[in-house]
Amino acid sequence: AQKITQTQPGMFVQEKEAVTLDCTYDTSDQSYGLFWYKQPSSGEMIFLIYQGSYDEQNATEGRYSLNFQKARKSANLVISASQLGDSAMYFCAMRVHVRSGGSNYKLTFGKGTLLTVNP
Amino acid sequence: NAGVTQTPKFRVLKTGQSMTLLCAQDMNHEYMYWYRQDPGMGLRLIHYSVGEGTTAKGEVPDGYNVSRLKKQNFLLGLESAAPSQTSVYFCASRTRQGASQPQHFGDGTRLSIL
Numbered sequence: 001a002q003k004i005t006q007t008q009p010g011m012f013v014q015e016k017e018a019v020t021l022d023c024t025y026d027t028s029d030q031s032y033g034l035f036w037y038k039q040p041s042s043g044e045m046i047f048l049i050y051q052g053s054y055d056e057q058n059a060t061e062g063r064y065s066l067n068f069q070k071a072r073k074s075a076n077l078v079i080s081a082s083q084l085g086d087s088a089m090y091f092c093a094m095r096v097h098v099r100s101g102g103s104n105y106k107l108t109f110g111k112g113t114l115l116t117v118n119p
Numbered sequence: 120n121a122g123v124t125q126t127p128k129f130r131v132l133k134t135g136q137s138m139t140l141l142c143a144q145d146m147n148h149e150y151m152y153w154y155r156q157d158p159g160m161g162l163r164l165i166h167y168s169v170g171e172g173t174t175a176k177g178e179v180p181d182g183y184n185v186s187r188l189k190k191q192n193f194l195l196g197l198e199s200a201a202p203s204q205t206s207v208y209f210c211a212s213r214t215r216q217g218a219s220q221p222q223h224f225g226d227g228t229r230l231s232i233l
Contacts, residue, residue, distance in 0.1 A: 004161070035221055045162075045209060045224035052219055091161050095218060104150055104169050105218060106177060109161025 142210030
């Protein structure tokens, strides 16, 4: 069964420093994808970045990058130059295809990492 | 840009009452989903829909029903609310154009069952 593990319940980082949030996954599928979402204290879920299993390059989106190590089954999120507004819960999620076919999938989420950025 | 809108944002129910949560999206997305989020956990899929008039069960469907009579709306119903259904409910939608496309979430509905 597909599973996402986020081993860091909480992380602290100083403003302007970089931080890595860990995510390991378990799947027997050859084709899969990893998403990272941010959930601020206001509660909404914000999409940050995506990495496909066949993507040759690590994904980057602004200050976010994904350190994808396929052999180790890890997809760690790196946030560079942390800002106070980065304080939030971060979820790693894996897409799992559903039987309805096409490109439909469901997301399997990890338990999240609460990031606190200190001034 | 409205995106995905959930109504209501908060609700308190008594055990045994019924209610319907409404999700509306204005992005013309084919796929829609309902998740629940419990403390210390990630989101879990309740039901989903791949198009108007179609629905399917997710991981935790018991106690919930859904309907998608219009493409832009996805309704989640609780026929007889139970305290175990106290949770934050998220609706999401996405285009069917490619598996790399993310699901877009609403702001959530915080539901308490007394």
